[in-house]
């Protein structure tokens with residue numbers, strides 16, 4: 001419920017300190033099997049109902065980690081064994097998923113992959129080695145169905161920063177902002193046949209605080225500020241701008257991009273992360289906020305305040321969104337037809353309506369429990385050929401691996417490494433997937449309602 005305090009680069013380096021002693025790891029296939037310095041103490045996460053104050057007089061009772069929303073920022077040094085002890089003080093079984101880490105299926109925290117659930121009153125130790133530096137996150141992996149207080153509708157999410165062994169040192173200050181929406185409900189309004197059901201929300205926050213009630217983010221002229229954005233909403237896409245400034249995008253889902261391009265709008269599908277550096281060179285007080293007026297009215301935003309500046313904070317919507325994954329990938333790779341592949345997985349996503357009007361989701365005509373797993377072999381290279389036959393976007397997420405987006409719609413694009421990618425309505429994406437982390441692997445849409453109603457498939461190593 002408190003703002004995450006900005007961290008200076010020095011503090012971040014100290015946090016990563018021990019990791020600097022370890023040898024560098026090259027590429028992303030080398031495992032880190034030897035627990036060099038096993039931690040002697042676990043990091044504790046407690047799940048319990050907590051009162052979150054979105055603003056004075058606006059409080060909600062929600063499930064959260066360690067009594068705060070977001071949960072504590074976990075800073076884990078790359079390559080060093082981590083040990084997190086989770087205690088479940090809620091009234092239902094829980095699991096914690098470490099989103100974006102290529103760890104084993106058991107600690108990964110999805111019951112479909114064989115992870116243990118934590119019963120009410122129980123405690124579970126998660127042990128894993130985070131192997132690639134970057135902005136990851138952690139969150140509950142339960143289902144909500146139509147209960148808008150559970151799973152990702154709750155306050156159970158937090159940043160997990162895997163700290164690099166060497167700090168590139170290209171920023172002076174780091175600001176972490178996690179977007180979330182509160183008080184969801186499903187309006188009972190008639191929709192056209194192609195329109196997807198979309199929950200409505202009363203409030204939207206960064207770091208659990210409505211903009212008018214939040215402390216401004218304080219910066220100084222000349223600083224290079226690294227923003228780490230996380231969309232921890234259960235269902236909503238968020239597009240952000242900061243008038244008078246440009247974002248230089250350095251990483252997507254925590255993975256460095258080939259071409260750190262400047263943009264005026266950052267769009268995050270559910271579960272996506274964007275790291276962006278902003279050169280602070282326009283003194284004043286500015287609103288960093290969503291370009292969607294409804295989300296701004298719901299309270300999403302932050303005042304960015306230069307030292308010595310006063311007066312009302314200024315918002316101006318950008319003329320148009322310039323957000324495009326293709327900006328960040330550099331030169332397009334060779335056509336996917338030329339790739340050496342062990343298999344192609346065409347996956348068609350469709351919506352269907354049950355007789356009672358409930359919306360369900362299918363992949364190649366079947367929903368999760370009826371859907372046979374995709375079979376891969378360790379070391380194999382596969383192409384996901386995703387086609388969205390529905391009228392809304394989907395944040396497609398792959399557990400325990402990343403994939404490389406190579407084509408979007410009709411365009412070949414420079415490779416970008418993602419663990420979650422937003423596929424547009426009636427759009428297609430080709431992504432290369434290297435099966436380099438044996439164990440059951442879940443693929444799903446990260447929109448809570450879609451995943452709960454069938455939009456999931458298992459990937460199994462043979």
Ligand code: C2O
Pocket residue numbers: 097099110139141271397399442444446
């Ligand atoms: Cu962010 Cu299945 O997870």
Ligand code: CU
Pocket residue numbers: 393394395445446447450451455
């Ligand atoms: Cu979806």
